[in-house]
Amino acid sequence: MAQCVQSVHEFIQDSFVPMVAVLCSEDAEKVTRKNNLNFSELLRPFCRLTSEGHMRDPNNQVQVVKNLRISVNNVVTRPSVPASGTPSLAQRLLLSEVVSTCQPAEGGVANVITAGDYDLNISATTPWFEAYRETFLQSMPAADHEFLNHYLACLLVVSSSEAVPVEKFLKLSQEQHRIQHSGEYTNPKWFIPNTLKYYVLLHDMSQGDEHRADSVYEDMKQRYGAQGCYLLKVNSRTAAAGADEQIPDPWSQYLHKSSLQNGSLVNSLDSTHPLQLDTSGDTPGSLDALRAVAVETKAGTAAAAAASHGACLTLNDHDRIRQFIQEFTFRGLLPHIEKNIRQLNDQLVSRKGLSRSLFSATKKWFGGGKVPEKSIAELKNTSGLLYPPEAPELQIRKMADLCFLVQHYELAYSCYHTAKKDFLSDQAMLYAAGALEMAAVSAFLQGGAPRPYPAHYMDTAIQTYRDVCKNMHLAERCALLSAEILKSQAKFSDAATLLIKMTSEVSGDCDLRSALLLEQAAHCFINMRNPMVRKFAFHMILAGHRFSKAGQKRHALRCYCQAMQVYKGKGWSLAEDHINFTIGRQSFTLRQPENAVSAFRHILTNESQQASSQQAAFLREYLYVYKNVTGVCDVALPQLPLPYINSSATRVYFGHERRLAEGEKQAATHVSLDQEFDRDLAAMWRDLEEQVVASANRGVVPATFQATQCCLNSQTDNLRFPLAVVEEPIIVEVVFRNPLKVPLVLSDVSLLWKFTLKDFSRPQDAAVGDALAFSNEKETLARLKLLPHQTGQLNILGLVYNLASTPSTGGTTVSSSAALKSDGPSPADGTSVRGRQDLEIQGPRLNQTKEEKTSVSHGPDRRLDPTITPPMPLLEVFFLQFPTALLCGEIRKAYVEFCNVSGVPLCGLRVVSTHPDFFTFGSSSLATPLTPLSPTSFENCSAYKTLATPPGATPGSVAAVTLVSAGDFGLGEGGSGTSNGVAEIPLEDRVLKPGQSTQLPLWLRGPDHEGVHEINFLFYYESAVKGGKISHRVLRHTVFICASRSLCVRATACRSNTLPEEEAEEEDERRNGSMLVFVDVENINTNEAGVREFHIAQVSSSSKQWRLHRCINPAEDKDCKLNSRERGKLCFRATRCKPVQGTIMTSIEKYIFADLSLGNEQIISSTTPCADFFFRRCPPSDSRRPPVAVETQGRLSRSQGAGPGGGAEDLTSLVRKCNEVDLDIIVLWKAFVVEDNKQVILEGQLHVALQTIGKEACSLTQKEEAQEMVLLKFKPELPPPMTRPSMEQLSHLIKTNLHYPESYRHPFIHKSLCLVPVTLTLSNCSLAQVDVIIDLRHKTTSPESLEVHGSFTWLGQTQYKLQLRAQEVMRVPLRACFLHAGVYNLGTPRVFAKLADQGAMCETSQQTATPALIIIINDT
């Protein structure tokens, strides 16, 4: 139970006060009417006595009466309330009115109660309950079984202006007597037969003659005694005079309530007979009438309240009234009571002796048969048992009541106790219950507490009232008293149980009482020593429910709100939703739509566990309420809770949406919102951009470089304000998520933004695009476009949209939602409301400094705050005839169109690609007239530049030779030029004017490996007008090329041991030697149906030193056709060319291109595109060497410094060099392909780089072993052992060659010794000086020499020591001597060589030449 303003003693005392009736003459009434009051009202504020009174009890003990209050009422002769158990309708209306007018003060002080982990804000007091209780107790009808609210005395009031006041007094006195004794009226009830009559002469000071009044008073004193009459002088102030005087108005607080009470009571009496009320109370007609009346009274009351009370009374008059009451009580009332107590006591005492015992005795004897007859069934009727008013059993009760009223509780208790016994023995249950109740109360009120409070008395009383007597009214009174007493004794649990018991029955008419009692019970729970928070909350909800049933919406809302504090955020979502829903409902009906909206919003935003039909109902309610709110105030669009916006997933795209294909044209893919963000790809693009920016800035990446980001999302770097270009749209993609199970409809979605002007002052106007999204339980995207027309700073703030639900379809949904809508207005289906939601993006969590690591702080995210910059050029790139599938190495010509769609000229167009070997724009410097410029005339034309071979010439006979420098193909900047794939695009005048477009041819070459290749292009361009905020722009393009296998070319180079035979060969050429090149071509195409055959059209070579000389295939093999899975072999002789270093271009080495055409036309391989692809594909051999080896060697040389092996690197390279060839073979082929029943000739080229003699090179480089698992190594790797040139390598230093006649005829008969001259040619392959030892001695152990039958001997010097300079050729003349005819192997000379300056090294045996057989024929 909540705290009360009154203490429990005050409360109980005030509940039972002496009642005084008032009978007023009309003139006296007129006098008081001047003050807008009647007589009883006039007295009411002064009814509490401030001074102590004294009286003597029957034992002559002085009893102090403290703080007594009396109740003065006009005599109303008709019963206000029927004495039945249930409260009348009028009373109910009154009570409900009282409760609803008493509301918690706005912003009143609330207690904060902490219980466990709950902090509850609860209003400590419940004034509405106290008001209810007070009104309830006051409106208790007078009952027959108790006398507490029977009138003890009657004030007879007569005005002094009356002609004959004494007569009037007589008349009034007679009337009082008539009322009490005639038996005409059951109401009011009188305490004692001889009621105290107190004569009051009311004198109006402003009107009447004071002397006359005094004389009349004197007369009265004579007649009634000084103790029985009083002269009350009032109205000493004239209305006019007192205008400026401020007089306190003590009536206002009393009259408000009392007038209400009287008014409604009187009116209810006027309308119908009260006995009929209960029976006809439910008919709507009378209800309406009553209601109308109640409204009327209210209006009347309000009007009356408006007029001030006591306008004619001065403070003196107030004192006089107070004096009068005091006089009346102490002189009149108390003595009267004292006298009566004494009388009753005497009666009882006298009876106690005989009659009391006699009574019981007679009862035993005569009425003995009566008791057993009263079976339990009959017991219930005993409530109807009525003692006659003067029955002796009632006398003791009467005395007890009197004692109680004058606060003599001890005596009262003993009397009640006695009475109780009597009544119980008589089975007069109603009387007994009354006695029990009062016995308990008086026991409680006894000071000093000689006996404990008998709580069981109360329980019995309540039970009896309720169950036996069926008098809920009394039961309720009893419960209220008992609960208050229990509360004061801190027995909250008992109090709560008691209160809840009173509410347990579910009868429709006692909702208000139940609600109030439940609320008090809830307060009991929270006030317990261990506060029971949850019980509190639950009972609050029950109370709220009953309040709402009783129509007390405000109280209901309050209860729910208090209960909410307990349920909020504790995981009891079902209950929480229910409370929120109810709060929303109640708030809405109470016209607090903001609260309603927030409550509903809570239901919807919490991840709801409700069924979908329930959710749909919630949503509809919410929308309806929301609509009403927005209808009222449309100042700012309110925030909508639904759907959720996943703001971190918001993506922002700068630029136009692209059309990917436009007829034949295929636009650059660039970036689009449909692409997923890929971190690796983003890094790749960033690298590409860095490369191209570096190349645009002469190899240096500027410090301010920022990769262009066209599409911002949560993973991109959003620390800077993104740059957007004026007149180019900004597309914002917002991700919505619908947490509900019901669909939501969004419409008219648009962006909210703020724009700050900068630099320019053109009229600002930005169009907002809109989109329609429909989401259902999952994520949905909406893309919104914004087109800036002006430069400045743009901030995108949020979204504005209409939210609606779809009309529900299922019948069950409708019914369930209808069930919920008990009282609320049902919103129309599909209501839509307009609201906004802000887009707030939290940046990434900072994790750099220690402070950031320990705290949770987030960086900024400026995705939605683009800076609008002045116009920039905008490039569109279209591709024409761009293939999707190619054979490996296939050359295809396509066209690319560059189009400047902006109003600003662009320049500095460059392209960078992940696969620079895939395409070429041709070499601009060669100024070759390009093949047909327009793609239409291109059909069936070779991509290559060709020359028809002279008809007479044999194919493949002699190679045409061209010298070309690599610089001509845009790759001039040393080796590094090719490694970054940046190519400048040869625009005509380097500038693309606004609106201009240009087409350029583009050659493509199929990748060398089969499979699908992703090829990325990045086009870079700048504005011709410098100084903008954006330094450059880029355009991305990604193509996927499917490459299928074509040919596999393997090539081997062999040292040719034969010296050139032809005399025409130049000396130096001969000296440089020649090489055999074997080219193995295999058709590995798997598409047998499509590709019919391959022709090897031409084999070209490209090298700095070597060139293909001629084809040495057998003649019939020259036309090389390869069907599926066929393999062909081509042999070529290659020769070393003149060194070209000596020419003018010293720094740039020239490449020699040699073309050996096998068909009837020569393809000029040294021009675009063949050479382009050659250079793009094939970086100079130096850089192609495994970089690891170079590195390790470098490290070694560094670490070993000038150690003994310091020259090892030198040595190795020297040795290696002599085996190097550095010759690139380009195989140009034609494929005959059937496509759509048409034969198409495809062309292509494959490259093979020969590096080392004897080592096979292949066009298909072996795929690198995918390093799936790399062992983690924690120790540094041991440096590989120092590499010395291997024996193998060293054995290739010197090339030996024997020259001798193939057969030699010798007449052995004539001359037994045959001498044959043999020339041994030694050529130094290396670039160093080499010491050579030639040993001619036979080695018998050599297995080769054994094979040969017979033997021969070298003549002359058997060992030569020679020194050969670099690449020197030396001939050593030898002579061999044979003894017999036969076949001999001359290849026995062993040659040892070592590098001249490596003293420590041994000579290495050089590779022996193949067996050199000579036939010696006996010439007979």
Add this chain to the structure above:
Amino acid sequence: MAVCIAVIAKENYPLYIRSVPTQNELKFHYTVHTSLDVVEEKISAVGKAMADQRELYLGLLYPTEDYKVYGYVTNSKVKFVIVVDSSNTSLRDNEIRSMFRKLHNSFTDVMCNPFYNPGDTIQSKAFDGMVSAMMVQAS
């Protein structure tokens, strides 16, 4: 048998709550929630020193007009609440006890699941089945 079975976390939020589908679910939520007050009262009634030997079964928490509410608290302060129809007189204290024991065992199994995150709502099928078995018997 039971009309509502609930598992409440130490912090007094529901881990699992299930009621006979035909009845008003909301009412059971309120009932179970309110019963927590009594559970707390009963726990705190046992002295601190005795807390270790405390019996897990709390007995009848409180009777309402239609239902009887029984409580059980594990040593880790997880509460089990079983609501039984008042009209069902066949249920003795022993049966309720065994129901709680079964519930506790099953709950332990759930907790032993390495993929169960303590504090999450229970979504175990096994647990669900066991609970339904206890509820089904009533019908």
